[in-house]
Each structure stands twice: as C-alpha cells, then as structure tokens.
Amino acid sequence: MSKQIEIPAVAEFLRNCEDAYILIHMNPDGDCIGSGYSLQAVLKLLGKRSKVLCADPVPERFHFLLPEEPEEEFPAKSIISVDCADESRFGDLQEQYAGRVALCVDHHISNDGFAEYAHVEPDASSACEVLYKIYRELGVKFTKQIAECLYTGIATDTGCFKFSSAGADTHRIVAEIMREFPEIRYDLINRNMFVVKSPSRLRAEMLMLSQMEYHLDGKCTIIWETKAICEENQIDPKDMEGLTSLPLQPEGVEVGITIREQDDNWYRVSLRSADSINVSEICAKFGGGGHVKAAGCRLQGTSGEVRQILLNAIAEALNA
C-alpha cells in the first residue's frame, strides 16, 4: 500500500525530485493530459526537467496543451503518475514502469495504492483540481499553458460542470483561474471539447440514436456497437468511444446500456444510471465494477442472451 501524504508533503516531493517521468493513463483524456503537461510546466518553473509518458498518442484536439519545445531525452530519476487508479492504466507502459512509481496524484476512490507515496482526493472533480492545490502550495506563478491545462482537465472530467463531481471547490478554482487569465478563450476550449464532432462521429451518434432499443417501459435503453454497423457506415471504431451517455438522453430512462461487440461472442457492457439505480452493484454480479452511476462488465453469449441477462438484472434492480 502507498504511504498517504498530504499536499505540503507532495509539494516537498516535487521540490526535491529530479529528471521526472510523468505517467498518464492509456487512452488519454483531458484530465490526465492537463495533469501531465501542467505538472511538466510547473516542474520546469522549479528548474527541473521532466517528460510526460503515455501508452497512446494524445488526440489532436488536446495538442494545444502541449509545450512548444521538443522533449529532451534523459533517464528517469523520479517516476510520478497522475490520474491513474492502478498500474493497468499505464497500458503498454505497465511492464516497464510497474512497481517503480514514487508518487501518485489521483482522485479515484478505487486507487489501489500501487505507488510508494500517494495523494488521493476522492471528492475532487479531477486530478487537475488536486494538482491546482498542489501548485498553489508550491507558490509558482501560473503560465497561460498551465491555466489552459487545468481548465481543460476540470471541464472535461465534469462534463463541463454538469456532473455531481463539480462542487463548490471546482467552481471556486475555475473562478480563480479565469480571474488570473481572462484572455484565455474558455468558450473555444469548450466548443472543441463538447460541441465539435467529426463527420464520422456525427454519423455514429445519429446511427446509435436511431437504432436505440427501448425496454422495461422505457426505463432502460440499449445501443449496440457492432463491427457490422461500423463497417456498413464507414465509422471509425474510435468514434464509437464515449457514446455511453447517449442512452441516458431519452426522458424517463433509468439505466442506459451500451454493448460493444468483441471477439468470440464476448461483449463489453457499459451501464449508466440516471439517478436512482446503483449500476456498480449490477455489474459486480457479472464480475465487473465501477462507480454507482457508471460501471461496466463483460458478458459472453449471443446478442439475444446478453440482452436478456442484462434486462433481467436491471428489472430486478428497478423493482427492488
């Protein structure tokens, strides 16, 4: 288990570290990218070199957060991870870096304590919110890039302040960032994060909405992401990512299901709850898990069997 440390100790660690590698999670999102690159910039302000490592490329819409200068090559003396709940989140970098992380900064309640030292705030909206407080403790003067990284991380991890994770502290921190950097085009960041869609993504959304199944008196919806659908409609399977919020759009839905076809009759299932149903408990029955309102599991069978298994479990939860 990690030794849990508080913010002053994290600041002390950062003041003393050298030649750091900063690990962020695979399939990187706004929060881990904002966390990783803001930390790199803060370490630079402290006179330290560091590099951000990720198993997967940073998607283009986040490229504005990257530093302009090319990264230097050097061996790691300190290994830090941000926004990673466990080492499997390192993806292809797991083999190389597992067991070697000195400091982990995170906001996942499920953080499994893989690092030597850890600062985890399960009530924070995002890793960027946690890092904001650490940077204030360090007393560094933010650059525009740091502010953009933090705003983007906080905004994306809260669905643009929509989710319950966006609390008073979240809004206070954003107010402070905006007061310091009124010139940043937060509205354009939001547009690129939450509004703009590629043609293939638009096709994917339309198709999923038009083929959505309604079950259990409209309290449960299902969308199917099958290989055939992607091929027939020339949809990049990447554009199917993150569609799991779609099934919660129709009025009256309690549980929205997204089922992705895998190989050998296996299906990856994502459950989302509108409010009252604990989908983590439902997924746990099938060896999966997650959060109360967002959880997942894997099931094997025909599509009809998988549908029936899930509907039975959800009907039971709705009647409980």
Next chain:
Amino acid sequence: MSKQIEIPAVAEFLRNCEDAYILIHMNPDGDCIGSGYSLQAVLKLLGKRSKVLCADPVPERFHFLLPEEPEEEFPAKSIISVDCADESRFGDLQEQYAGRVALCVDHHISNDGFAEYAHVEPDASSACEVLYKIYRELGVKFTKQIAECLYTGIATDTGCFKFSSAGADTHRIVAEIMREFPEIRYDLINRNMFVVKSPSRLRAEMLMLSQMEYHLDGKCTIIWETKAICEENQIDPKDMEGLTSLPLQPEGVEVGITIREQDDNWYRVSLRSADSINVSEICAKFGGGGHVKAAGCRLQGTSGEVRQILLNAIAEALNA
C-alpha cells in the same frame, strides 16, 4: 430612457416597493423564470407580496422552481421586469404593461431603456447573476428555492458554463451558492436541462442532423425546419425550438444556419458563428440583427433563392 441605477439603489427600491408584479419574457427560459421566482421569494422574505407574470406558460421542466403556495390576487402597486431587453418581450402582456414598468433588471446590452429605473449589466452571464448581487446587498438569507432558481438561471443562460459569458464572477457566484446549499442536486438540474430529451425532440435532432446540408467547403451548414418535415415525422414544432446549435457541431463549420419555414414563402433564419464571423452584420443586411455569434433575420423567396442569398453573403464574409 431609463434612469440607470446601481445595486444599492435597486436594493433600496425593492425594500420600499409594495404589491409588485414581476414581468418575465414570453417563451420563458431558465434565466427569466429563475429571476422572476427568486425575486418573488426574496420579496416575500422582505415581507412583501408579489406575483410573477408571463405571456406563456412555464415549461414543465422548470416547475420545480415555482413556489408551493398559490399566488394571491391583488392589484399592482410596483411593476418590475427581469431579463427583458424591450417591451415586445412581454408578448401578449405588452399592451397591458407597456410604459408602466418602474424597475428593470437585465443583462442584455440591447436593453432599450423602456423602464423608469434600470440596472443593466451587459457583462453578466444572466439576469440571475445580476440578481444574486442585489440579493446579497439586501442581506437576505437564501432559501433552497432561491438557490435553485439562481443556479438554474445561470447554468441555462451559459449553456452549462460553456459560453464566453461564463466568467470568473459566474463561477465564483456558483461556488458560493454550492457552498451554502451542498444538498441541492445540481447534477440532476443539469441532467434535466441539458441531457434529457423527449422522444419527439430526439427524432427532431436526428432528422436535422441526417438532413444537414454542407456548403462552402464545409464551412457553412444548413438545417431546414419545414412544416412537411414536422408532419411527416410526427414532430411537435415546439421540439424544433433551440436546434440552432446543431449546425455548429460538424468540425470545420464557421457559420451554422437554421431556416424555419413560415407562411407565404417567408423564412425565419437563425445564424450561429463558431468564432470568427460576425453574423449580426450579415443579418443586418437583411433587416435583422442580434449578437456577434447569434443573429437572425427573415427572408422571402423560394427555398432555393433563400439558400443562395445566404450562401452568397456568408461566402463574402468568409473571404473578407
């Protein structure tokens, strides 16, 4: 022209008023509803009775903001308007109340000074943001209903904090509301305002997306809301309202156009700009107007003529 007054004078006005009618604008949205009903609740705390008047019914998703007790009947001694830029916004109530408004609280830069006294803050995200400061000046202790009214008004008028109108003050105020009322389910308010859609609304969105026209190398998109489309697809024309943001979703779009069919070959046109084009200038050419990024006008002709007129004007703006 109105006499412009500052917040302490507005507070003084409210402390001295009696039996107030509070006018909100027709087709009421979250901001004017939150403004009107929070003001009624604040006046009640000051020991004054008031009623909120609107030309149109309050949509059901906002009913949670209304007071539980039925409104009393009494003649008006003070008439106040909130979130109305001019008296035409009163809709069917204009005839009865035009020229009679004593105090106007607003955030529209286009406010035409119809009231005797006015407090207008064009930089505020919403009328609710302005009223928050007035209530603080009054020193009243917020109720949960007041907090919910203010949050809903601010969130809806900023597209859940997405637009450039959501600034440091906006987030600071929301942080203060959340700190005082952590028990409010802001996430559920957001879900009902920004996520949940009726079946007819979902059909409308899908249809508009699937029939969207791409012009000028993808820099301009058009959606058509015709009577035939509504009838063929059993879409309530009300569910076509507010779809004007859809044409801005595709990557690379600079101007998104929504064209609504009216009678006698007239079309109501809404233009939305992603960033660089001033659509208010374009609409002004056709006798319309609005904001830099959201404007409208009316055009007469065949659908082909209307399309060509608009595309010519937008091509010119793009080349300028």
